[in-house]
Amino acid sequence: MDFKNLISHCKEYGFIYQSSEIYDGLSAVYDYGPYGVELKNNIKSYWWKSMVQMHENIVGIDAAIFMHPKTWKASGHVDAFNDPLVDNKDSKKRYRADQLIEGYAEKIEAKNIKDVEKAKARFGDSFDENQFRSTNDRIIERQKQIDEVLDRLAKAMGAGDMEALGNMINEYEIVCPESGSRNWTEVRQFNLMFNTQLGNIAGEEGKLYLRPETAQGIFVNFLNVQKSTRQKIPFGIAQIGKAFRNEIVARQFIFRMREFEQMEMQFFVKPGTEMEWYNYWKETRLKWHTALGTNPNKLKYHDHKNLAHYANAAVDIEFEFPFGFRELEGIHSRTDFDLREHQNLSGKKLQYFDPEMNENYTPYVVETSIGCDRMFLAMVANALKEEKVPDADGQDSVRTVLSLHPALAPVKVAVLPLLKNKEELTSAAQDVFHSLKKHFSVQYDEKDAIGRRYRRQDAIGTPYCITIDFETLENNTVTIRNRDTLVQERISIDEIKTKIGNNVSLESLL
Ligand code: ATP
Numbered sequence: 036m037d038f039k040n041l042i043s044h045c046k047e048y049g050f051i052y053q054s055s056e057i058y059d060g061l062s063a064v065y066d067y068g069p070y071g072v073e074l075k076n077n078i079k080s081y082w083w084k085s086m087v088q089m090h091e092n093i094v095g096i097d098a099a100i101f102m103h104p105k106t107w108k109a110s111g112h113v114d115a116f117n118d119p120l121v122d123n124k125d126s127k128k129r130y131r132a133d134q135l136i137e138g139y140a141e142k143i144e145a146k147n148i149k150d151v152e153k154a155k156a157r158f159g160d161s162f163d164e165n166q167f168r169s170t171n172d173r174i175i176e177r178q179k180q181i182d183e184v185l186d187r188l189a190k191a192m193g194a195g196d197m198e199a200l201g202n203m204i205n206e207y208e209i210v211c212p213e214s215g216s217r218n219w220t221e222v223r224q225f226n227l228m229f230n231t232q233l234g235n236i237a238g239e240e241g242k243l244y245l246r247p248e249t250a251q252g253i254f255v256n257f258l259n260v261q262k263s264t265r266q267k268i269p270f271g272i273a274q275i276g277k278a279f280r281n282e283i284v285a286r287q288f289i290f291r292m293r294e295f296e297q298m299e300m301q302f303f304v305k306p307g308t309e310m311e312w313y314n315y316w317k318e319t320r321l322k323w324h325t326a327l328g329t330n331p332n333k334l335k336y337h338d339h340k341n342l343a344h345y346a347n348a349a350v351d352i353e354f355e356f357p358f359g360f361r362e363l364e365g366i367h368s369r370t371d372f373d374l375r376e377h378q379n380l381s382g383k384k385l386q387y388f389d390p391e392m393n394e395n396y397t398p399y400v401v402e403t404s405i406g407c408d409r410m411f412l413a414m415v416a417n418a419l420k421e422e423k424v425p426d427a428d429g430q431d432s433v434r435t436v437l438s439l440h441p442a443l444a445p446v447k448v449a450v451l452p453l454l455k456n457k458e459e460l461t462s463a464a465q466d467v468f469h470s471l472k473k474h475f476s477v478q479y480d481e482k483d484a485i486g487r488r489y490r491r492q493d494a495i496g497t498p499y500c501i502t503i504d505f506e507t508l509e510n511n512t513v514t515i516r517n518r519d520t521l522v523q524e525r526i527s528i529d530e531i532k533t534k535i536g537n538n539v540s541l542e543s544l545l
Contacts, residue, residue: 036419036435038357042288044419044435048495050074051289063285063293070495071411073445073476075296077541078410079275081442082298084541085323086273086403093271093300094264098252100277106251107244109376111344112228116247118283119192119200120225126214131283132200132222133192139207140184143177150174189341197222227280229293245279250402252276253301254373257385257398261303268387268398269312273300275407287358289408296407303398305389306371312401313348313368320366320403321352326544327440329417335360345372354413363413364405371397414439418496424521426486437496438519440544446497447475447539448531451488453504455481464503467513467528474532475539493518499535 036044045051049068053060067075087095107113119132150173155162168174184207191199201222210217233241246252253260253272260272275298285291304312317336324334337360339349348368353360374385374397386395418439426432441447448471452464461481468479478497480488485502492500500516507513507528515534516523526534537543 036421038288041357041416041419044494045071045288045415050415050495063282063291065289065292065408070445074414074439074443074496075407075411077443077445078407078414079298081327081541081544082323082405082407083273083275085545086271086298086300089545090271092266092269093273093302094260094266095273096253096256096260097276098249098256098274100246100279101243102246102251102255104242104244105380106255106377107228107247109380110251110254110373111376112244112247113226115195115344116227117195117224118227119197119222120283121201121204121222122220123211123214123216124218124220125216126211128211128213129283130211132197132204133188134284135209136184136188136200136203136207139209140181140188143181143184147174147177193341195224197224225281225283227282229279229281246277247280248278248404249274249276249297249299250301250404251373253299254377254385254400257303257374261387268389269302269304269308271300271302273298275299287356289412290356290358290361292408295409297404298407298410299402299404301369302401302403303387304401306396306399309368309370309399309401310348313366316401316403317350317366320364320405324352324354324363327414327443329354329413333417334363337362343367345369354409354417356412357416363409364403367402367404369400369402371399373400374398414443434490434493436493436518439496441498441535441539442541442544444496444498444539445476446478446492446495448499448501448535449478449480449488449492449497450501451479451485451503452481453485453502459508460503460505463507467501467503467531470528471531474536489516498539501531 048070050071052066052068054064054066055061083095087093120129121132121135122129150171151164151167154167155164168178187199187203191203201219204219204222205217208217228247229245231243231245233243235241253274257272260266261270276296277294278297279294282291282293285293302312302316321334325331333355335353337351337353339351342349346367347370350366351362352364352366354363378385378397385397387398388395415437418437419435420438421433421435423431424434450464450468450471452460454460464479464481468477471477480491482488489500496518498518502514502516504514511528512525513528513531514523514525515531
């Protein structure tokens, strides 16, 4: 399904609304509706269960969003959490200079792809793309251009050289996609942190930031947690919470938001063992994604070539969103950078005493960091489809179905009396609803014809529908319909719980 339809589906079925929509919305801020909050909570539970409760050596915390302003000085965010900003004077639109330049390189690559496609069509089965790319003069020339552009970009970004970025935009004659003009302002650094003011302190002293990542709440609590839980290295601290970034360009629905939620785990290890753990978490995290039944071709690793100043290795798990492969989760080996910087600025020791080595050291950190909202978008994009199915008369009809893993589905089972105005049926259905609601997220629905009710449940991803009909009144049996196979089985009311229980629980994923 295309991206626009996905967004309207999310709104129509109560998953996601634009924030403060009656005032025309606030850009890149979204609210989760009744089904959205259930799906999001299930994603968070899956993460928490597998990352925290399944590990004896990982514990959770819930740190505050506001932190002492020095936190962000130490972490480098005050000085370096910037994106290069450029405005087009005609359209008044703002862009990230690095993205404009990347877009220029992508356009050159698009020409190469076109040539490759043409050659493929001409040569058929005997076509060897690698050979073609390494021998075709035009492609070689363009590839050289791309490498040069990306190389210059990496150098300018690495050096924080805004003038160099501006020169590239001019030299490559990059135009504003909106106005088509080249009337640009200078490129300047734009800090992505939101700030606000403490009530009782005036001026810079009282300046507070909304945290741009949850990780720092974990670093500053490292010793508190280690001491109070008596964990031994290696061990991890995990957290789910809101983060805020004043993103310059945020146009891809919940992919890039200004207020979002992160699920992060910082794993503290002995210096020198970090690459071992980095590889362990890289693999473990990919398995967490594939356990959900996500097509493995839609997930891939992307190694970072230009590492952040604090990292000695970094990889993204990318997912193929409707607009291409993009970062879903990051796994970073952060060295001892954060703990060391906090130690320096606070003057407080943040070291671990290793009883086996009989010495103190500052642990190294391997982190896994995933955006809850991006995961939500990945799951919906992966699951939402239109498909042809036979209707009640055996004719082809089209249904929209959200084939989420049952453990993530917002509603596990819908209870439907065959007819609305037969008291015997509705009251039997209510009894079934009340007996199941303690165990699962259940919905009772009696409005409209049964076929339409099935379709509504398909559209929100409900794995099972239970129908109460006249036979139920005779022998306490119901039909249970499977969302994916469309098979309807007759089972007794007593069997419902065991029949669906295993399939919709998180246990099946762990
Ligand atoms: P990007 O390059 O896409 O801006 P990033 O490298 O800045 O992402 P990290 O700082 O590594 O992202 O953050 C960890 C995770 O948090 C990301 O993998 C992503 O899932 C999520 N995330 C980051 N920024 C946003 C945002 N603006 N909206 C939603 N999720 C986000």
